[in-house]
Amino acid sequence: QQVFSLLEKAWSGSPVQFAWQKTLGNFLAVTGSDRAVKIFDRHGQKRNEITLPGNCVAMDWDKDGDTLAIITDKSSAIFLWDANTNKTSQVDSGMRDAMSFLLWSRVGTLLAVGTTKGNLLIYNRQTSRKIPVLGKHTKRITCGCWSTENLLALGGEDKMITISNQEGDTIRQTSVSSDPSDMQFSVMKTDERISTRESTVSVVVGKKTLFLFNLNDPDNPIDLKFQQPYGNIVTYRWYGDGYIMIGFSRGCFVVISTHIREIGQEIFQAHNHKDNLSSIAISQSLNKAASCGDNCIKIHDLSDLREMYAIINLDDENKGVDQLSWTDDGQLLAVSTRRGSLHVFLTKLPILGDACSTRIAYLTSLLEVTVANHVERELPVTVSVEVEPSFVAIGVYHLAVGMNNRAWFYALGENNVKKLKDVEYLGTVASMHLNSDYAAALFEGKVQLHMIESEGLDAQEERETRLFPADDDKYRILCHALTSDFLIYGTDTGVIHYFYIEDWQYVNEYRHPVSVRKIFPDPNGTRLAFIDDKSDGFVYCPVNDTLYEIPNFSPTIKGILWENWPMDKGVFVAFDDDKVYTYVFHKGAIQGSKIILAGGTEVPFSHKPLLLYNGELTCQTQSGKTNNIYLSTHSFLGNLKDLGPNELTQMLTQTLMLKRFSEAWEVCRLLNDQSGWNELAKACLHHMEVDFAIRVYRTFGNAGMVMSLEQIK
Numbered sequence: 001q002q003v004f005s006l007l008e009k010a011w012s013g014s015p016v017q018f019a020w021q022k023t024l025g026n027f028l029a030v031t032g033s034d035r036a037v038k039i040f041d042r043h044g045q046k047r048n049e050i051t052l053p054g055n056c057v058a059m060d061w062d063k064d065g066d067t068l069a070i071i072t073d074k075s076s077a078i079f080l081w082d083a084n085t086n087k088t089s090q091v092d093s094g095m096r097d098a099m100s101f102l103l104w105s106r107v108g109t110l111l112a113v114g115t116t117k118g119n120l121l122i123y124n125r126q127t128s129r130k131i132p133v134l135g136k137h138t139k140r141i142t143c144g145c146w147s148t149e150n151l152l153a154l155g156g157e158d159k160m161i162t163i164s165n166q167e168g169d170t171i172r173q174t175s176v177s178s179d180p181s182d183m184q185f186s187v188m189k190t191d192e193r194i195s196t197r198e199s200t201v202s203v204v205v206g207k208k209t210l211f212l213f214n215l216n217d218p219d220n221p222i223d224l225k226f227q228q229p230y231g232n233i234v235t236y237r238w239y240g241d242g243y244i245m246i247g248f249s250r251g252c253f254v255v256i257s258t259h260i261r262e263i264g265q266e267i268f269q270a271h272n273h274k275d276n277l278s279s280i281a282i283s284q285s286l287n288k289a290a291s292c293g294d295n296c297i298k299i300h301d302l303s304d305l306r307e308m309y310a311i312i313n314l315d316d317e318n319k320g321v322d323q324l325s326w327t328d329d330g331q332l333l334a335v336s337t338r339r340g341s342l343h344v345f346l347t348k349l350p351i352l353g354d355a356c357s358t359r360i361a362y363l364t365s366l367l368e369v370t371v372a373n374h375v376e377r378e379l380p381v382t383v384s385v386e387v388e389p390s391f392v393a394i395g396v397y398h399l400a401v402g403m404n405n406r407a408w409f410y411a412l413g414e415n416n417v418k419k420l421k422d423v424e425y426l427g428t429v430a431s432m433h434l435n436s437d438y439a440a441a442l443f444e445g446k447v448q449l450h451m452i453e454s455e456g457l458d459a460q461e462e463r464e465t466r467l468f469p470a471d472d473d474k475y476r477i478l479c480h481a482l483t484s485d486f487l488i489y490g491t492d493t494g495v496i497h498y499f500y501i502e503d504w505q506y507v508n509e510y511r512h513p514v515s516v517r518k519i520f521p522d523p524n525g526t527r528l529a530f531i532d533d534k535s536d537g538f539v540y541c542p543v544n545d546t547l548y549e550i551p552n553f554s555p556t557i558k559g560i561l562w563e564n565w566p567m568d569k570g571v572f573v574a575f576d577d578d579k580v581y582t583y584v585f586h587k588g589a590i591q592g593s594k595i596i597l598a599g600g601t602e603v604p605f606s607h608k609p610l611l612l613y614n615g616e617l618t619c620q621t622q623s624g625k626t627n628n629i630y631l632s633t634h635s636f637l638g639n640l641k642d643l644g645p646n647e648l649t650q651m652l653t654q655t656l657m658l659k660r661f662s663e664a665w666e667v668c669r670l671l672n673d674q675s676g677w678n679e680l681a682k683a684c685l686h687h688m689e690v691d692f693a694i695r696v697y698r699t700f701g702n703a704g705m706v707m708s709l710e711q712i713k
Contacts, residue, residue: 001346004044010034011340015322018336021065025327027083029068031056032340037070050081050088058102069111071099093121101141105150110166112152114141122168133168147185147198155180155203172218178206186238188214188258207232224264237282245289247280253291268305272298279324286330286348292321297335349624354394355611358564361394364624369401375613383410383417395434398452404428409452433482440487445476449487479518483525490516508542522562529560552597565614575609582633584658589687598657599633636663640670652676656683661692674700
C-alpha cells in the first residue's frame with residue numbers, strides 16, 4: 001500500500017540519496033544533485049530544506065534520530081540538523097581537504113569524518129571535542145563502520161583496512177587486493193559461540209569477493225568468492241544467527257552461512273530480478289527481507305525465504321529502481337528510482353480496531369479508519385483522520401480516534417461521516433469505549449464518562465460527565481467497558497463496579513481476591529468475562545451474583561470475544577497470538593451451571609480477532625485488512641451432505657456441546673441412527689429443553705418417554 005511519492009524538479013533525471021531517521025522513523029532526509037537536503041515527514045509533507053554550498057557527499061542520522069549530519073564537496077564544515085528544534089548548525093572540521101565519508105557511532109555521540117586524502121576526524125557531539133588523525137590512510141577514505149564497542153573500521157582507495165579505537169589510534173590493519181566497499185561489523189559464529197562481541201569486519205573487495213577479517217585472528221582472514229554468472233556484489237546484510245544475505249548485480253539474491261563448519265555455503269538462492277538487482281533491505285522487527293531491481297520490489301519472509309510475502313510493481317519507473325530502506329520499526333519501506341523519484345510503502349500497520357455489536361472499525365492506513373458491518377451487508381465507509389491514532393473506538397452512531405490525551409469524535413451517517421468535535425482529557429488515554437450516547441475514556445487509573453453530543457438534549461448538568469473513582473476512593477481503575485446501560489470497570493483492589501447510567505448511580509459490585517486486569521461483557525451485559533492478575537479467567541453473572549471459573553484457561557490469553565449471533569447465548573472465545581479457544585456456558589443444566597471448553601482453532605500469524613458472529617471470526621491483519629476464519633468447533637455449519645457417519649457423529653458431538661439443537665436435528669436426520677437421536681434427546685433433557693426432547697422421542701418412536709415427559713410438563 002503506497003503512502004506517498006516524491007518527485008522534485010531539482011532531482012529529476014539522476015538518482016537521489018535518502019536516509020530514514022533512526023529509531024523513530026518520523027523523518028526522511030532526501031538529497032539529489034540540487035545542493036540541498038530536504039526533510040519530509042512520514043506522510044510526505046516537506047518539513048525543512050537545508051541549503052548547502054555544494055552537493056551532499058554523505059549524510060547520516062545519529063543513533064537516537066536526534067541529529068542529521070551532512071557533508072558537502074565544497075566546504076570543510078559539517079552541517080547538523082536537529083530534529084527536535086528543526087534548526088541547522090555548522091561545525092568546522094578544521095580539515096584542509098575535501099570530505100568523503102561520514103558516520104555516527106552506533107552507541108555514543110561520536111561522529112567520524114574521513115577526507116579525500118585519507119585524514120580522519122572524530123567529533124564528540126556531547127563534549128564538542130575534535131580529534132584529528134592525519135594520515136590514517138594515504139588516499140581517499142571510502143567506507144567504514146562502527147562496532148557496538150566503539151571501534152571504527154575504515155577502508156580507502158589505498159587498499160588498506162584500518163581498525164581504530166575511539167581516540168583514533170590504529171589497533172589493527174590489513175591490506176586487500178582491490179578497492180574495499182560496504183564495510184560492516186558483525187558477530188562471527190565460531191563453534192564455541194561464547195563470543196557475542198562484534199569482532200569480525202566484513203568488506204566487499206573489488207565488487208567480487210567478500211572479505212571477513214577477524215580481529216582476534218588477524219593472520220587468517222577469509223576470502224569468499226562467488227560464481228561468475230552472478231555478476232558483481234551490489235550489497236549485503238548480516239542477519240539472524242550468523243547468516244549473510246547478498247544481492248548480485250544480475251538479479252540473484254543469495255544467503256550464505258558464516259558458521260565455521262559450513263562457511264560460504266549457499267543456504268538459499270533465488271533469481272529475483274530478470275536483468276539487475278540494485279538493493280536489498282532487512283527488517284528485523286518485521287522478520288522480512290526485500291530486494292529491488294528492474295522495476296519491482298520482492299519481499300520474503302526470513303523464517304522461510306522460499307515464501308514470497310509480497311511483490312510491489314512500479315510500472316511507471318522505466319529507468320528502474322535504485323535504493324531500498326526500511327524504517328527501524330518496519331512500518332514504512334522507501335524505494336528510490338534511477339530517474340530521481342522516491343516512493344514510500346506501508347509494510348506494517350499498528351493493529352488498532354474496535355467492534356460494537358456487528359459493526360467494526362479498524363485502521364486501514366496511517367491516517368485512515370474504515371467502518372464496516374459485513375453482517376448487515378452495509379458498504380464500508382472510510383474516514384480520513386487528522387493524526388496517526390493510538391486508539392480507535394466505535395459506538396452505535398459514532399466513531400472516536402485519538403492519541404495522547406486527545407480524541408476526535410465523528411458522527412456516522414447513512415453513507416457519510418461528519419466530524420463533531422475533539423476532546424482533551426486529563427491524561428494519556430489508554431483505551432476508550434462508546435455506546436449510543438456516552439464515551440468512557442480510561443487514563444492513568446481513572447475513567448471519564450461523558451456525553452458525546454450534549455447540545456440539543458435538555459440534559460441535566462450532572463448527567464453530562466463524571467470522573468471515576470470519586471476523590472475519596474483510593475483505588476486505580478485497570479480496565480473498563482460500556483454496555484447500552486452500564487459503565488463497568490475493574491480495579492487494582494479486585495472490585496468490579498457496575499454504574500447504571502439511566503439512574504446515574506452504582507448498582508452492583510463484585511469483590512475478587514486479586515486485581516482485575518481485563519473485562520469483557522457479553523452483548524446484553526448480563527454476563528461478564530474477566531481476566532485477573534494471576535491470568536485466570538472467570539465469567540461473572542451480576543443478576544444472581546455468581547462466579548464461574550473458565551476451565552483450561554491458558555495464561556497467554558490476550559482477550560475474549562462473545563458470540564454476537566442473536567440465537568447463540570453463552571458461547572465465547574478466548575484468544576492468544578496463535579490460537580482461539582471456543583468456550584460455552586451451560587447455564588441452568590440439570591447438574592447446575594458450568595463453562596466447558598469446546599475446542600481450539602489455529603490463527604494465522606499476526607491476526608487479531610475483532611468480532612465473532614455465528615462461528616465466524618473476523619480478524620485484523622498487519623496490512624490493514626480483515627480476514628475471516630471459521631472456528632473448528634462450528635464446522636457443522638458447512639455442507640453436511642457429503643460427510644460419512646464418522647464425521648457426522650463428530651458434528652453431532654459439536655452441536656450438542658454448543659446447544660445447537662436444531663442443527664443437531666439435521667445431523668441426526670442424515671445419520672439416521674437410533675443412538676444419534678438418543679444422544680440428542682438426552683442432551684435436551686440435560687439442558688431442560690423438555691418440549692424439544694418430546695419431539696425427538698416422538699420421531700424415533702419411544703412412546704414411553706413421550707408419555708412420562710408429558711406428565712412432567
